[in-house]
Amino acid sequence: MALSAFPFLLPAEFESACRDLADRCTAAQAGWFTRLVTQTSPSLRITKYMDVQTDPIQVDPHEAYMIRLEEDDPEALVRTDLNPKLQVDYDIVPVLYFALRWHHYNGPVGLEAVYRYVVPEQYQKELKSVGIMGGISFGYHPESGAPAFFVHPCNTADAMAQVTDARSATAGTYLLIWLGLVGHCVNLHIPRELVASDSAGLS
């Protein structure tokens, strides 16, 4: 199926692209948790958990104390995994929105935390150099209205047109290519399995 509005997607094409990507993730067991939302307007939620090496000084002393208490308590449930985990919820709406949530740790969730924990080092300089505050802004999630980060979408269409064309991109591969362009800078790398399962279509 050719994309009629390339380098853009029509709403129906976007929905089928989301569905396709969700199916691929499930099939390939990519280590992402995906959820397709189709209520008002379609969107795709990808959740990723990251183990984070944090500066021990920054651990909330109260929380650390509670954890020690639990460890000393023979009756407490065995918790094998108490390393700080950073949960990143990415939403494709179709701008890439994301929010941070900490587990076992009371860490920062502001823009400085995004650059410290989420943006890979090689993209830091490039991302910070554009716009007023860099290529990532804090805005409002279009569906929930809650504060969330988003990756500036300005040149996405141009970039899409450069790496593929209307004939070879399908609704199925469009989002994969798009994520390849946009996702890297915020640590959302496409697992190899997703592409491998469709290497013919992506030629």
Place this chain on the structure above:
Amino acid sequence: METQASPVAIQRSIWDGRIPLEIVLAPSESRTYDKTDPYLVSCHRVSYLPSLLPRLRAFFSTSLIEPSSQHHEGWFTFEGVPLKWHYPIGLLFDLYAGAEPATRSNTPNPDGQDDESPLPWRLTIHFSGWPVEDLVRLDPDGMVMNDAFINSVKEADFLRNGTAKGIMSLSKEDSSGLWKAVENVDLPSFQRISNTLLPPLSQPFRNVPVRIFLPLPPDEDSPSLKVVQTPIPPFIPTSSIQASQSISARSSPSTQPQTVGSVLHMLLPNLFPSRRTPVLAKPVLHGAVLPMSAPIEEVVRCSAYGDGWVYVVVRMMG
């Protein structure tokens, strides 16, 4: 015959538009609970709430229980609802204040000081307990506000041109100048820079940057705003019935200008069953009822907010 205002005159009166605000300090943060004097200010509709924060912080400094709080920690509520600071004050007023909009035959009396009057608009300022679930945090240098404004400008520019090249190629000086002009409500400086972004009159917009805010359901726990937005072309194919009617010189014979009424009918047919007459609801912009017959591109060209967007608030009738 009614006299027609020029687009320039309309834009000037929009930028001159002001709303009187009465701002009180949240009683829980005040040494004198609810006995703190309010701060009274006449605010431009096109400006933004954070611009008031340094003055408010200074004014309330002696009343604050927590004297170490800073101006950028300030946030506003109206009747308990946190106000999104990235929307212009005029839009927030049209959304929440419940004021009766002006029509051609009825200009609300600004001196009407009865108990029902929404003026001055009474807001509460808080300097602690930032509502992280509702509002993006500000920074001391105003960069977050500036960034939010420019992102909104980019979005509008992208819709008008189909690319964001205009705003992206704007010099750093002009890009910060655009925000400064809005911050200082300096219309001549604003026009000089924004004219380089707008396509010339002879060249219609690709799409028209319009957002429509639906009425807020009363008694709802989460007062999140319902916003409708879709690419809106400035011209639509002429239907056979209207084909004989005269149309603007800029449109080809098979198209006609998209009007406020045709946009509302297309997006919200239940609320706007007619393209010509408001039946159940009316569109409000800058405190006035928008004429349904107004071509939408002309409305945007002369009466957009500083970020290039027209924010229409839908108000139920009766």
